[in-house]
Amino acid sequence: MEALQLQKYDEWLAEHLDELVTQYPGKVVAIHGDKVVIVSDLESEVYSQIRERGLEPMPLVFRVPREEDLQSIL
C-alpha cells in the first residue's frame, strides 16, 4: 500500500487517539478520509461495510483501547 497513506493514518491517530478513547472505548472504528466513518462492536461488521461501500484506500480499522487495556500491557 502507499507509504504515504500509512503515514497519514499514523499521523491522524497521533492527533486523535486521545479523543477516540473517550468517545468510542472498546468499539471498532474505521478511519477514512481523516474521519471516523464506521463504528461497530465487531471487526467483521466493519470490514463487511467497507466491502459494501467499496472504500478505497483501505480504511484503518482498529479496536479503540479502554483504559484497562493500557494498564494490562504496562
Place this chain on the structure above:
Amino acid sequence: MSSVVTQMKPIVFRYKPIWRRLAPIITMGVKIEGIWYPVEVYVDSGSAYTVLHARIADGVGFDYRAVEPIYLQVGDGSFIPVYLHDLEVQMGAERFTAKVGFSEKLGVGFNLLGRADIFDRFRICFQESQGILTFESGK
C-alpha cells in the same frame, strides 16, 4: 574507485497520547490474501512474535487456523495458542515477509509488534522524551 553506501532514512513514528500517557503504537501494513490492510500495533520488545487479534483475521475472511498453533507464554504464566503465518508486511515504504501470528486469546487490548523478523531487520530507538520512535533499516 569508490564505493557507494546507500543510507535509508529512518522511519519515524510519533508516540500516541492515550489516557495521559504516551504509547509506542504505530501503523503498519499487512497483506492478507492479496489485500493490504493498515493495522495498529504496540511495539513490544518483550514479545517474540508479532501477534494480531484473531478477530481481524475473522473480519477479513482469513482462515488463520489452517496451520498448527504454537503456544506462547504470556505475562501471567499461561500459554496461548498462536497461529503463525508468513505474511508480507510494510513499515514505511519497506516491504518484507515476516512471521505474523493470530490469536483469539491475546490477553491485551492491542496487537503486538514483536521481535521475529522485525527487531533483527531494524534498529529501533524508543525516544519517549522526544515523543518519537525510529525504525532504521539494517538491511
